[in-house]
Amino acid sequence: MKDKARIYIIDDDEIFQFITRKSFERLDRKDELFFFLNGEDALRSIKDSIASGIELPELIFLDINMPIMDGWDFLTELQVLIDSAVNKPNIYMVSSSIDDKDLIKSKKYSMIKDYIVKPIKDVHIKEILTSLEA
Amino acid sequence: MPQTIDFLTLYVNKLGICEYADSNTTLFEGLTTKKSIEDIHVDQLFKESKFYAPIVTWLQRDTNEFWEDIIEDVFKSFVVSIQPIKINTIVAAVTIRTSIITRKLDQLKYQYESALENANVGLWVWIDVDKDQSWWSDSFYELLGYEIDEINPGVEAFSKLIHPEQIEDFTAIMKSFYERQANYQNSNQTNLEIKMRTKSGSYKYLLFTAKFAKVNNAIRFSGTVVDIDLLKKIEIELQQRDEQLQLSMEAANMGTWTWKIDSNEVIWSDHLFEIFEVEKNCFGGKFGSFLKIISKEERIFVKETIENTMLQCETHFSFKHSITCPDLSQKILFSKGEIFYKKGKPHRMMGIVLDITKENSLQKLLEQTQERYKIVFESMTEGVLIVDMNETIVDHNIAAAKIVGYEDDMLIGEELTYGDGVAIKEDFSNFPTEDFPGIKTIRTGKGFRNVALGWIKTSKELVWLSINSEPILDQQGMQIGAVCTYIDITERYTAISKLKMKNRQLEDFAHITSHNLRSPISNLSILLDYYETSTSEGDRKEYFENLKHVSTTLLSTIQVLAESLKIQKDFIDDECEISFQEVLNNVLKLLSGQIKEANASFDIDFEGCKSITYSKTYLESIFINLISNAIKYRSKSRQPIIQVRTSYSEQQQPTLTVTDNGVGIDLSKNKEKIFGLYKTFHANKDSRGVGLYMTKRQIETLGGTISVSSQIDVGTTFTVQFK
Structure with missing residues (x-):
């Protein structure tokens, strides 16, 4: 993956957002990072991108539990939005939930690349980016 | 099809002899006596004179004119015509034909006759x-x-x-x-x-x-x-059988007697002497002699029964009585008699006596069995109702009435839907009559098991029933009713709902520990790691600030969890009768800052239900959360108006509603989550999660429920149903 990718981080935990920003900095990359506190904000941004012809994010880190619109609802609506898109985003579910129910549910969404349990550090992010390059 | 007419033409000479004939049918065979009708005088030809007399008369008159008349027979009439002709010796052609009208009658007759023949x-x-x-x-x-x-x-x-x-x-x-x-x-x-x-x-x-x-x-x-x-x-055979019956009567230990009332003469059959165990020469042959044989205690009863029958001019009587035999054993006898009256006065009496000593003990046994069965039936703690096909209760035991709050026997003859009580489902909605298991069994012939039904007695007390119903079939397999059994499962039901609630709370708690504790801890671990490995002093300072923030959050989360754990019925020590108005006044004072800032106005009405027995702390907490929530999510385009109401539900539960005219919630997305916990407990952030979670826990712990309805940009209503 090129080192200047569009990446969405959708999580209502501001500390997690801070940590993730720092993680990318520590990887010394020049990615464009977009932070959203809930699914609805992120979805609006994607709608805008489609409308104005801006390319979709290549990578999305998606939390499950968020106010207003949670991760599952976001996925359901996104599926409809990008159904016809050629370059679909790589989506990673990132949650502190170790509940089996969430893990099983994530298997039902074909769009989800993987389900990652927090904490997620710079090294983990590097691994993901490398695997995407392959 | 043209209608054919049966006809017979006779060619007759001057002497009245039919020389030859012409016919298209054999129907006239009935009219004539001969197989051959040629060369025969007409008076020999016909069975009846009405057919030949006119011919003879016509020949005698010798007028040579055409003559025609109608001759009626049993079922039909014939048209008889005499046409003068001259062919050799023939002087007349006599034609007898069926009239078109009688032809139809004929058909009818044949239809009937063939039906009758069959x-x-x-x-x-x-x-x-x-x-x-x-x-x-x-x-x-x-x-x-x-x-x-x-x-x-x-x-x-x-x-x-x-x-x-x-x-x-x-x-x-x-x-x-x-x-x-x-x-x-x-x-x-x-x-x-x-x-x-x-x-x-x-x-x-x-x-x-x-x-x-x-x-x-x-x-x-x-x-x-x-x-x-x-x-x-068959009749004759039956008559003979009647005689045989006399014999079988004896075989059945039956004796007969006749009492000629006028002469007071009592005649017994031989077998009757055997039944009474009386020697023939020892019997007086009078009515009194009969009474003497009956044991003293029953003598008056027998005498009166017979006398009353006569007094009321009735013809039949029957009674049971006992006698003591010479060997002192007791016999039970059944007497049945008929009185014959002459000029309104009893004249003669006849009857039979049956030794039913054995049968009587059988009868007793039967009664005992029934009684024992009834005892079992009544001693059951399960309510048992027997319903007929008209959905009417035919029989039930004491428990059946007691469980639903009625006196014994009160339900017999009533419809299954009887009573002023209210039937409810598990979600407290109305239980439709047609869904009652007993009624469904009557209507569908199917059995139902373990149907849960809440019954609010006339005393307003709620009982939970578990009902089974089964069809009752007769020997031919036809349904003749239904049997409903039910048990009072209120205790179990309450325990189960309590357990369900506890279980839900435990699930919530597991969710909290999974999300709300894991998140900050994982954040802590990374922050510490980055803090240690960072070389930039500015970054290290930033990590440290965040570390402090996360640890504070974690602490507050743990405090909330501790608080929520305290919400348990056993920990409540301030349950008492409290006025809604009083509690609200306290809350409004507490929230006066927020209320003033938002310029919120209140519309309060507690007339529907003024007070409640409840924990004062919890009720305060419920008000604080619901009202501060209404203020927080107010609409910027209008002045906040908060409506607070109380009432009683159909099931007589106190109900509180708090309605705002705020921004509203999209419930299609958030209905399940609205009372749940989000991972952050930031006091200054979206606190709806924490507040409503705590409120719900408090309400449920005391056996109530909370629900929400909302319309975006119109407002939100929270409804609290207390127990």
Whole structure:
């Protein structure tokens, strides 16, 4: 993956957002990072991108539990939005939930690349980016 | 199809002899007596003079004119015409034809006759009594075994066939008929059983019905005849059996007696002496002698029973009584009698006596069994209702009434839906009558198991029932009712709902520990890692600030968890009767800052329900959360108005509603989550999660429920249903 990718981080935990920003900095990359506190904000941004012809994010880190619109609802609506898109985003579910129910549910969404349990550090992010390059 | 007309043409000479004939039918065979009709004088040709007389007269008149008339027979009329002709010796062509009208009647007659023949019924008509003219249907001949031309129908032939025993009776009947014929108008139908000889020589019982009519001044009888030989034989057999019955009566330990009341003479059958164990010569033969035999205690009862029957001019009586035999053993006897009256006075009495000592003990056994069964039935803690196909309660045990709050026996004869109570489902909605298991079983024939039904008794007390229903079938497998059994599961049900709630709370708690504790801890671990490995002083400072922030959050989360753990019924110590208004006043004081800032106004009405027995702390907490919530999510475009109301629900539960005119919530997305916990407990952030989670826990812990309805940009209503 090129080192200047569009990446969405959708999580209502501001500390997690801070940590993730720092993680990318520590990887010394020049990615464009977009932070959203809930699914609805992120979805609006994607709608805008489609409308104005801006390319979709290549990578999305998606939390499950968020106010207003949670991760599952976001996925359901996104599926409809990008159904016809050629370059679909790589989506990673990132949650502190170790509940089996969430893990099983994530298997039902074909769009989800993987389900990652927090904490997620710079090294983990590097691994993901490398695997995407392959 | 053109209608054909049956006709017979006779070519007659001056002497009245038919030289030859022409016909298109054999129907006229009935009119003539001969097989061949040629070269025969017309008066020899026809059975009846009405057919040949006009021909003879016409020939005698010698007028040589065309003549035509209608001649009526039993069922049809004929058109007879005489046409003068001259061919050799022939002087007239006599044509007899059926009229078109009678042709139709003919068809009808045949339809009827064939129907009657199939039913083994003969027809007969005695056309003219004075002239002894008769007609018998083919079926009548058949009954007697004769061919049509073997007997000339009429009284003469008839009398010859009657059994000698009955000749006298028949002659008497005929005689009385002649004497009374002047009075015969349209007489009623009379029936007569006559034993008649058939061709084979054996006798047959025939039942004649006869009806009288006067036609053209001639007296006519007509009627049907039915073969009742078989029936008669059965009747005779039955008579013989009756005699046999006398014998079987004895076999059944039955004795008979007659009491000639006038002469006070009591006659016993031999077997009756055996039953009473009395020697023939020791019996006085009077009514008193009979009474003496009956044990003293029952003597008056027996005497009165018989006397009352006579006093009321009734004819039948029966009673049970006991006697003591010479060997001191007891016998139970059943007496049944009939009283015959003469000129309104009892004249004679007859009856039977049955030894029912054995049966009586059987009866007792049966009663005992039934009683024992009833005891079991009544001792059941399960309610049992038996319902018939009209959905009416036929029988039930004490428990069945008690469980639903009624007195014993009160439900018998009532409909299954009887009573002022209210039936509810598990979600407290109305339980429709047609869904009651018993009613469904009656209507569908299917059984139902473990149907949960809440019943609010007239006393407002709620019981939970678990109902089973099964169809009752008779021996042929037809449904004749339903049996409903139910148990009071209120205790179990309450325990289960408590457990369900606890379980839900535990799930919530697991969710919290999974999300709300894991998140900050994982953040902590990374922050510490980055803090240690960072070389930039600025970054390290930033990591440290965040570390402090996360640890504070973690602490507050743990505090909230500790708080929520305290929400348990056992920990509540301030339950008392409290006024809604009083609690709200306190809360409004506490929230006065927020209220002032938002310029919120209140619309309060507690008239529906003024007070409640509840934990004061919890009620305060509920008000604080719901009202601060309403203020927080106010609409920026209008002044916040908060409506607070109380009332009683259908199930008499106090209900509180808090309605705002705020921004509203999209419930299609958030309904399940609205009372859940989000991972952050930031006091200054979206606190709806924490507040409503705590509120819900408090309400549920005390057995209530909370629900929400909302419309975006219109407002939100929270409804709290207390227990």
